[in-house]
Amino acid sequence: MPSRSTPVRESTTIERVAEQAGVSAKTVSRVINSEPGVRAETRERVMAAIERLDYQPNLAARGLAGARSFLIGLFYDKPGDYLSEFQTGAVQRCRESNLHLMVEPLEAANPDLARAVSTLIRQLRLEGVILLPPLSDLPAVHSALEHAGIPAVDIAPRQRRAAAPSVDTDDRAAARQLTLELLGRGHRRIAFMLGRAGHRATEQRYLGFTDAMQAHGLTVDPQLVQSGNFEFADGLECARRILGAAERPSAIFASNDDMAAAAVCAARQIGLALPEQLSITGFDDAPVATMIWPQLTTVRQPVRAIGRIAADLIIQHKPHRRGWPQPVPRPHLDLEVIVRGSIAPAPPGKT
Amino acid sequence: MPSRSTPVRESTTIERVAEQAGVSAKTVSRVINSEPGVRAETRERVMAAIERLDYQPNLAARGLAGARSFLIGLFYDKPGDYLSEFQTGAVQRCRESNLHLMVEPLEAANPDLARAVSTLIRQLRLEGVILLPPLSDLPAVHSALEHAGIPAVDIAPRQRRAAAPSVDTDDRAAARQLTLELLGRGHRRIAFMLGRAGHRATEQRYLGFTDAMQAHGLTVDPQLVQSGNFEFADGLECARRILGAAERPSAIFASNDDMAAAAVCAARQIGLALPEQLSITGFDDAPVATMIWPQLTTVRQPVRAIGRIAADLIIQHKPHRRGWPQPVPRPHLDLEVIVRGSIAPAPPGKT
DNA sequence: CGGTCGATTGACAGCGTTGACAATTCCACT
DNA sequence: AGTGGAATTGTCAACGCTGTCAATCGACCG
Numbered sequence: 001m002p003s004r005s006t007p008v009r010e011s012t013t014i015e016r017v018a019e020q021a022g023v024s025a026k027t028v029s030r031v032i033n034s035e036p037g038v039r040a041e042t043r044e045r046v047m048a049a050i051e052r053l054d055y056q057p058n059l060a061a062r063g064l065a066g067a068r069s070f071l072i073g074l075f076y077d078k079p080g081d082y083l084s085e086f087q088t089g090a091v092q093r094c095r096e097s098n099l100h101l102m103v104e105p106l107e108a109a110n111p112d113l114a115r116a117v118s119t120l121i122r123q124l125r126l127e128g129v130i131l132l133p134p135l136s137d138l139p140a141v142h143s144a145l146e147h148a149g150i151p152a153v154d155i156a157p158r159q160r161r162a163a164a165p166s167v168d169t170d171d172r173a174a175a176r177q178l179t180l181e182l183l184g185r186g187h188r189r190i191a192f193m194l195g196r197a198g199h200r201a202t203e204q205r206y207l208g209f210t211d212a213m214q215a216h217g218l219t220v221d222p223q224l225v226q227s228g229n230f231e232f233a234d235g236l237e238c239a240r241r242i243l244g245a246a247e248r249p250s251a252i253f254a255s256n257d258d259m260a261a262a263a264v265c266a267a268r269q270i271g272l273a274l275p276e277q278l279s280i281t282g283f284d285d286a287p288v289a290t291m292i293w294p295q296l297t298t299v300r301q302p303v304r305a306i307g308r309i310a311a312d313l314i315i316q317h318k319p320h321r322r323g324w325p326q327p328v329p330r331p332h333l334d335l336e337v338i339v340r341g342s343i344a345p346a347p348p349g350k351t
Numbered sequence: 352m353p354s355r356s357t358p359v360r361e362s363t364t365i366e367r368v369a370e371q372a373g374v375s376a377k378t379v380s381r382v383i384n385s386e387p388g389v390r391a392e393t394r395e396r397v398m399a400a401i402e403r404l405d406y407q408p409n410l411a412a413r414g415l416a417g418a419r420s421f422l423i424g425l426f427y428d429k430p431g432d433y434l435s436e437f438q439t440g441a442v443q444r445c446r447e448s449n450l451h452l453m454v455e456p457l458e459a460a461n462p463d464l465a466r467a468v469s470t471l472i473r474q475l476r477l478e479g480v481i482l483l484p485p486l487s488d489l490p491a492v493h494s495a496l497e498h499a500g501i502p503a504v505d506i507a508p509r510q511r512r513a514a515a516p517s518v519d520t521d522d523r524a525a526a527r528q529l530t531l532e533l534l535g536r537g538h539r540r541i542a543f544m545l546g547r548a549g550h551r552a553t554e555q556r557y558l559g560f561t562d563a564m565q566a567h568g569l570t571v572d573p574q575l576v577q578s579g580n581f582e583f584a585d586g587l588e589c590a591r592r593i594l595g596a597a598e599r600p601s602a603i604f605a606s607n608d609d610m611a612a613a614a615v616c617a618a619r620q621i622g623l624a625l626p627e628q629l630s631i632t633g634f635d636d637a638p639v640a641t642m643i644w645p646q647l648t649t650v651r652q653p654v655r656a657i658g659r660i661a662a663d664l665i666i667q668h669k670p671h672r673r674g675w676p677q678p679v680p681r682p683h684l685d686l687e688v689i690v691r692g693s694i695a696p697a698p699p700g701k702t
Numbered sequence: 703c704g705g706t707c708g709a710t711t712g713a714c715a716g717c718g719t720t721g722a723c724a725a726t727t728c729c730a731c732t
Numbered sequence: 733a734g735t736g737g738a739a740t741t742g743t744c745a746a747c748g749c750t751g752t753c754a755a756t757c758g759a760c761c762g
Contacts (some may be wrong), residue, residue: 056470058476059411059420059474059475060410060414060420060476063411064411064412064415069410079432079436079438079439080432080435080638081432081435081638084431084432084434084435085430088430092456098474102451102452102453103452104442104451105439105442123407123410124410124451125410232638232642258638258642261642262642265642265644268644287432287583287638290583290584291583291609291613291616292616292639292642293615293616293619
């Protein structure tokens with residue numbers, strides 16, 4: 001029984017819709033793009049025709065004719081859970097405006113980054129680009145984009161650029177609040193595990209921590225501040241150093257959950273009872289936060305929401321009149337401290 | 352100091368390149384598309400011109416004229432680490448052929464899935480689609496794609512479709528091997544935590560497990576087989592049921608690392624010493640596998656490689672003469688068992 | 703009732719590239 | 733030098749849509 005393969009059927013063009021609706025192609029185009037100046041009755045007739053023929057405008061043709069692309073780029077360096085959540089949120093927003101998201105991994109360390117970026121944007125004529133950290137901190141990327149006149153939004157950039165939109169969360173405030181949870185439980189000697197140098201998150205979280213400490217008149221023992229680069233393996237080293245300190249802290253504030261998980265392991269290995277003998281906090285509410293015991297007290301980032309907003313910023317972006325910088329939107333999202341089992345009152349005796 | 356905004360410079364067109372090289376636009380086009388029938392010397396001249404002008408062909412125009420899109424779709428349901436690794440691999444392969452990857456989250460449960468898919472593919476004119484599970488098992492998606500004549504590759508589909516390419520890993524063999532690791536350590540009473548019903552991985556991993564058990568003349572106690580849906584929370588329940596059994600097993604084979612992590616937690620909570628009193632294995636080598644203690648013995652999936660291959664299958668795909676199904680490629684990737692601290696010899700006494 | 707002006711709509715020429723096919727060039731061989 | 737055929741290159745018209753600008757329509761005014 002030879003299978004007849006069904007060939008691709010011709011797709012409906014704008015012309016066919018125009019015919020159906022008894023108008024010109026241009027008018028159909030107007031309706032598609034929700035341009036003003038189409039009589040309501042006409043618009044309806046056209047929409048009905050579109051519906052009836054199940055018409056889908058051809059992106060390439062629209063792009064070519066209209067000098068746009070309906071494409072937004074999402075540039076990232078490291079894959080991971082964060083990325084996938086983020087992009088899901090961004091795509092959601094894109095769909096509402098009939099745009100599409102093009103994901104492009106890029107190596108931050110690549111010396112030829114600028115050219116890679118430039119190639120991408122010129123080939124695709126991206127309408128905007130979302131930069132995930134650490135790409136959001138690379139001048140090479142920024143200048144390539146600026147040179148091409150393509151709007152970019154920086155996600156959690158270390159320092160905001162003058163005329164560039166960005167999306168941030170108030171890591172500092174959340175870190176402060178998280179530290180307060182520890183202080184409130186009587187902890188005084190608290191260690192801190194830093195993230196990767198140069199990341200906004202690294203700085204802000206540490207600042208929030210010191211804010212809270214200072215507010216309580218406490219100083220931070222430099223021996224208890226170690227860098228873990230946001231990674232488990234490094235975190236393990238770092239936790240060991242911290243726990244090996246002459247005077248052991250009663251709590252560890254890790255800059256992310258992976259490192260917090262490392263602290264949990266390290267503590268367990270030297271036989272500490274958790275959370276009784278050592279409180280640990282993380283950051284991000286990554287999957288691992290609830291997959292270990294005790295579950296991590298941490299800070300939830302609304303990652304999808306951030307993705308949505310990032311896409312929204314690109315979409316809302318109107319090219320501004322030259323010389324007149326438009327106000328740069330900088331949404332700030334609230335983070336949520338989530339208290340779980342990994343923290344407990346400080347053991348007595350340690351004051 | 353008013354900032355003059357740099358406007359978008361005109362991009363080089365194929366015409367300009369043709370001029371530079373002293374040939375017609377069509378010849379430049381030939382070079383770009385590496386078509387045969389261009390004298391070597393001419394080709395070089397053109398390439399030099401392209402280089403000199405830093406020319407980037409316009410995707411939209413190429414697409415419109417050539418009736419293609421240079422776009423491959425990656426449809427997924429659940430975001431996560433797997434997705435982000437996979438897409439990174441797929442993009443790598445795409446770049447080698449100047450294609451781009453369009454990621455599209457799709458809800459498997461959406462009753463209107465077929466239309467969502469159809470809209471996507473007609474708007475974008477995708478050249479192919481990669482379906483991540485569980486989408487790779489949905490007839491609605493398949494038929495929509497087939498109807499549009501768009502090649503699709505199924506990733507780990509439950510059952511292979513006749514003329515459809517797919518990428519699989521030999522989960523069954525790996526599960527068998529992993530089980531052997533347990534059996535080799537003297538474990539006889541082994542519990543199994545199933546994944547989500549309907550997933551290929553769920554079936555194959557269980558089959559591999561029973562293969563090995565049977566080969567050793569062991570029967571599986573139905574009480575020790577529980578379903579955890581691939582999720583930590585469910586896994587926890589499920590582990591508790593298993594550990595609460597009249598006769599406790601000496602090992603648990605979890606169908607993925609999240610559930611294995613749950614088993615670790617559950618065991619710890621009832622005071623079992625790990626791995627001495629209970630061996631646990633996972634699957635996938637997810638991030639969590641090395642972020643808990645003891646680290647999980649598991650199976651590594653070459654996720655990026657799978658992504659690469661999936662993209663490759665789309666790219667290699669040549670539309671076949673109607674009626675003559677071409678051989679369907681079905682690469683099979685090897686998995687790697689990784690032995691870590693979560694398994695140990697069975698405690699004596701239990702035989 | 704002609705005129706005016708804003709609201710609608712349409713005609714037409716591209717957008718930058720490739721497909722189909724024609725033209726030219728190049729060579730080997732008479 | 734002439735010829736045939738393959739190799740190479742060019743011409744021209746799409747591809748499906750939108751920008752520009754002209755045309756038409758209608759309401760309203762004097």
